[in-house]
Amino acid sequence: MGSPGLSNRSNGQQRLGITEPISLAGPTEYDVIKTRELEKYLQDAGLYESQEEAVAREEVLGRLDQIVKSWVKTISHAKGLNDQLVHEANAKIFTFGSYRLGVHGPGADIDTLCVGPRHATREEDFFGELHKILLEMPEVTELHPVPDAHVPVMKFKFNGISIDLLYARLALWVIPEDLNISQDSILQNADEQTVLSLNGCRVTDQVLRLVPNIQNFRTTLRCMRFWAKCRGVYSNVSGFLGGINLALLVARICQLYPNALPNMLVSRFFRVYTQWRWPNPVMLCPIEEGSLGLPIWDPRRNPRDRYHLMPIITPAYPCMNSTYNVTSSTLRIMSQEFQRGSEICEAMEASKADWDTLFEHYPFFEAYKNYLRIDITAENVDDLRQWKGWVESRLRQLTLKIERHTYGMLQCHPHPGEFSDKSRPLHYCYFMGLQRKQGVPVNEGEQFDIRLTVDEFKHSVNAYTLLKPGMDIHVSHVKRRNIPNFVFPGGIRPSHPSKITWDSRRSSELRVSGQNGQAEMSQGTVSGADDDRKRKRSEDSMDDNSKVSKSLTSSTPFSREVQEDRTLISASSACSVKFDDSEVNSMGGQESEKPVQFPSGESETNGSSRINHEVNPILPVTDTSISKEEEKLSIEKIMSGPYEAHQHQAFPEEPEELEDNSVERIQVRENVPDMKSENLDPSISKLAMSEQTVVSKETTCLTHGSLDELEPAELNAPFLCTDPAPVPQKKPLIRLNFTSLGKASDKGI
Template identity: 30%
Template structure:
């Protein structure tokens, strides 16, 4: 492997790395701080795990600012982990309250009733199934993904699989059922995405965004005595399903395998929430735009949990950035699934497995016996962005060392600088993070100046880091077809990024991973269209491009020609692509994002 060249070696991150076997020895040069003999210790990799009495993060709620200042450098990993949980809960509010959980549960129960009502009526009236038989073989509604794992945020959508008897066809689901559920109370924004790798029916129900997947199995297996979760474990039964059903149920299988593969599910969930928070704040959480999605981050986190089962939360976070900032991405990331006595394991030399990632830039394999690359949408530019953010996180955590690695440095020792953006400094100066400022400016601690945990989660201010932007306006004269048109354009924007990356004068590109409304952009150019949602691509030109005009017309025309294939209605839907300088954008937009 040492001489292996790879087409993905162009990256913003330099330095050594190691993968499955080698990365566990990366920090061999780190020195350990001496500790009390009464504290028990055990070596895990290159960390020294200490035993301390566990503390609850709620202790920070009642502390005044002076006490919080004293906690900027912690004595033990349990206390620092508690502080990290406190930040996630009380500062960033990533947990749902009881009322929101109850509303989600109520929505699921009502949605299940609606689906069963339609299935029975359709089976009896269209498929001519006996009424009693149709009522006996009711459908199943199975959650998977972040909601099933219990790591969802308050605004996260729910991924659900509708498992029907085989006499309910896929076209029935995406046509008849779509019409039926659109007419139901509390249902809005129903969109079918049938040309995706896994066809989805998107809708908003009782205020919850929901993605519905279709699957069907033998009607004899649909009864109260048999659980679908047990059925899909049987590979012989699973392989007899049609390909559409297998693709849909693979998400549920991956969710189950993830939870069962980690040594401590509770620690895994908190760890994953922390990494998801970081990814969202840094603008690299979106499978649609070519970044990583929830399943990819879950696999990366599970890998660290498997390889380092005894580390505390703060040490796991440190290890996450240390490992993946140096990962050699011609090797895939995958986790061990199944017990030792099981035959369920991943053979990377199988042709079927090699085909799953051989042409991809960032292979992160799903934990199934027939894996797929969950990061197949990552392109070269988004790959570079992800790597640069991982490198930034690693450099921050070098200064914010885990408690098990903290060493008092001499004043003349120099630390490697953290790559800062313009807005990293701006956010500190503007006073938006009072807690962080008070910690950073404290003089009551004799240790060298440290960075607070909030530095890791600082939001990437997109418009503060670029001077040129491409704005893609998705336009419609009618609301009914706008959402589907917008979803199609959004899913293809990474193609425009790939077209731009071949322009010599362009040094860097980054897409903002969500649409901005007309009110946010202060749009006045598209008044003839009732609906307008805008996407922004930040561009950095090299010295040649900054001193001369750059013509991107050819790339824009090619992208528009491609969009014409999926254009729903020419009289209703349109797209407009424009160039803006930062000075031409509203000040409110620049300050907010």
Template identity: 45%
Template sequence: MSTTDGYLGVTQPISTSESNEREKQVTVTLMEELRKQGTFESEEEAKTREIVLGHLSALVKKFVTKVGLAHGMSETAASATGGKIFTFGSYRLGVHGPGSDIDTLCVVPKHVSRDDFFDVFEDMLREQPGVTEASGVPEAYVPIIKTKINGIPIDLLMARLASPSIADDLSLQDDELLRNLDDRCVRSLNGSRVTDEILRLVPNVTVFRDSLRCIKLWAQRRAIYSNVNGFLGGVAWAMLVARVCQLYPNAIAGAIVSRFFIIMYQWTWPQPVLLKQIEEGPLPVRVWNPKVYPADRAHRMPIITPAYPSMCATHNVTASTQMIMTEEFKKGSEIVDRIIVGSADWSALFAKHDFFHKYRYYLQIIASTRSSDLQIKWSGTVESRIRQLVMKLEYVESLTLAHPFIKGFDQVHYCLTPEEIRAVAQGDVLEAVAKRKKEDVEGKEGATAVYTTSFYIGLAIEPKPTGSKGPRKLDISYPTTEFTKQVKMWEKYIEPEMGITVRHIKSTALPDYVFDEGERQPRSTLKRPKSGKDTDKSNGTSPDAPNKKRRLVQHPKANGHADSLVPLATHSASNSVSEPVVPTSQPLKTSQNGTIASVNPAATPATVEPTPPSNGIYTVNVKDPSQIKSPQLPFGENVAVATGVTPS
């Protein structure tokens, strides 16, 4: 917002000074590094995007006309009702890179319904030349159609205005357009309205774009760019960078990036010390709205959108993801300080994350189906619920961090037997299946393609107390069981066709596809506590050795389906034993003291069978929310991870 005092934002600038010579020098090297990193698309790709958007604009008008004719309008009247597309997100901001998707809003008149959008328009999309994908998710919080046209990925939203026609010169800036609209239309419009407001409120669009391009690349490389997984999404990063630009209106990109990291680290850590400054000072909380947004105090990192109605763009942030981002802000600040004084270069800021080297244990969540179109919807549904699993894990006693990775890994395997189908759905892919190609199974009876998307959560627990003896146990059966129940409550869930598996794996058992070529470290380089002994007393094996024996567990409900339709796996990983086990689907029980507990699991993938308590029940230790500790970073290399034994 522009104030009567002549400055942008809710407070006065911190400094109006011009950037010094050193800041100008590092800005030049920053832009060189961004080009070297491949963040700018080619001229050919830019032209392809323009052509695709032109075709899409014509298709939307054709769609509106078709629906009008179905409502009994004359052809002249139907074609006059119009329809228009607006871009938003990174493409509209001018910071998109090669292969980036285009966030696109389709604005239609009142006679076009949302059902028309997902039935009529989606079918029209599939019929267009160059369209290789078209999958709608009408039940999403912001309903969306994901498509790919001439190789350009596009996310399509729809907003239905309370108007009989859509003019070609329509602007979305007027708040009156929101009258009488349902919440989904308001949310869809918000993306475009917020993007336009950000561009209007920055003092220098070029500086803003250069700075944001740097921060986006950094956040992506450090694996903290994902709204759905509890980190910050594109609009939140854009608002933060825009706010720093407001605070230093005459600074150039190198200076903005340097000050960005300092401000972000001050804002996020430690919160209690800076609470008064956050509420009253020039730090970027309540980034745009000078009034207290009612939901601010319920959110960990409230960043409020500038367009009416103001919304919190960071409501997904959890205790764990805030911890992780805080540490990354600290590291980024230290690196940029070294760049400014000349002891480091910009490539150090863009170093790849170490997520798959950081923890000893991980949760693997596998969503599986037999259809590529169905897999997009099912895996998206599972991914949208992972944040809830992370929040449940945060309350488990001794678990200090549940770190979700920002994307899933898609794979297709071609199976010949029901046993292979179940194994793939559970993450146990035989070498023969992994090497098998589509042409190897064509024409063979019983051949089935199984589509899987695997998500990962890194787990860390508190260090073992000094002087304690014997293995420790961490029970996560309750969070994982509740998670599988929650995703299966999806209204379109079909058990024989959709699989969901949650299991623990050691870092040494991570699949090769999560690593870049040559990135995987030898097992001997993985650090562990120095105990003076090479074996784990609980089972006589090396604590970093992979499990050699794994029992496949079929979901009990899988029995009873027709033989021609082999159910995909559905089970959860587990629980409070010396090596984790796969629980059955038996219902949770309550112990005598009222604590939630799970039935003793029946099978274990470990090399030894655990000894259950005398009552056959494993207690789930859940933290009191008030007892959750502030983050203690950085994380120690010797932190043992949940569901496994802490080495002696």
């Protein structure tokens, strides 16, 4: 049976993906030069490991494979198996994640999988006997088993190299040395933890099979991983993009531009995903039902799948959404970063920017005026490690609760990573930027009180089943000027804002544009007054006066926009403090001057979502205005196709995780496609979330998640919902209790 996603075109060439490529054009001389520059830039940035480290990794993996083979023979003998089975007893080590994809950097973890026979149990043998063997080895340090994780894992260092070891127990008495774990039959009679453990390897191998040029894919993926880290959008657990998410996004671009070099692939990555109408899914191959009955991502059947905001579907059975953690706030941030990347790539083509510009670090602590600070502590290192993992897996819930309790009017920007105050042992600190949703009217004196929301979040965190004395969490509101010094490089707070960056230049250009518009309006107003006086003196001035009136009329929309901005700046609200977001855009970082475009089910071009044509444009390599328009239409066609819409009733139940008696049930009326095709194919269908969802009362955004960044998804997908469109509402309250602030609220903080 052939690999999914592979088909033949009429010219005999193999086609990868679920649609025809957007362009088959090869590289230009400019692409060759810029690709060499990119490769050198990534090399100079230290993203490639040395030959010595590469050899050391191979040696560690070989040694680990020997250890598990010896381990399985030992337990086979202990369980009384006959001599032949003991002799044939075997286990194998596989790799996945960044190492298997070939994009890991120096010091990176190696994601590994141990595949064992049916008589080698997870609890007793893997986390028992194998753990004891590793514990006694001097080469192994920092051994930390996590048997109760969503995907059970054993973490340790082997000769200084970090290893994350998963276990898959197959329904076989003997594990063959040439075992192919990509076959679906390997999942027969496997438990849920084994399916999840196998998924990483199966997805990684399938990705490598579905890209036209592995080397170009690897270079582009290295670039995009580095970009995401620089821009603060690399963290699956925080609701951004993890390693597997980026790999799938890049692989799809490689399919759409099979003959392009990394320079062009990077540019098209931003261009395509800036135009992508989420929640249309990104898929490398059709979703297969499979014969084992395992749950797959399918919005037609699974209500929770319909609420995913940014579905990126894994290509191996059972296909899952790898980005169920994404919230409306993190999707907004990533969409803005895609747009920024697209603008910089266009500027690079005009020699007005370079690779340094693309990889400028996002000034998180200069971008907002208000932040939430989450501090955690524990009594010892082991407790802190466990507590940290649990809290990190729950932080996304705080974002969701704030979005829900403020009707989406207060937006969160979680920082993807923790900080540590060296003066405080056994301590970690997390931050979230806060800002009012752009375009929402501001009432004088309006405040956001999120104390009860924070209190609800802390209560859910403290429900940790392994909670021990000393495990504590402390949430507080801090202004930008009060951000602690230990979050800055070297522990030194910058005495002035960051150097001039692309974002600050763009912000300045927009402000200058706005000032020019205001000046033009002012001049028009003066001219209008003069014309009124002239009109009283002479009837001959009527033509001039008519021209000025037209000028004022054309300026009216801009005038309203400026007035709204003034209201935002002059008004103040509070997040259990005075919440002034007038400086949110001071660095030109997160907020753009134009309203953020959220996902919509309607196409940007009239009727293009209904077009039923074969997608096979052949585009020239060089970018002209015509080719870009053709490219845009091709992207539209990839996401569009004929379907019959149905209206479904509101789902009767909310997910249990955030359910609470004080929240009214949501009533949803949505259009869900009725696709006759057996396989779900986004190239010819819009999914339920592509249609406008009508939400009444209070909208509840719910989900649950896991900590493992490379883990594709949970078998039962979580339940998310989009923000309702801003409508006039009563004063919002984010119910949250900053108990750490004490009587701060009485002081107007």
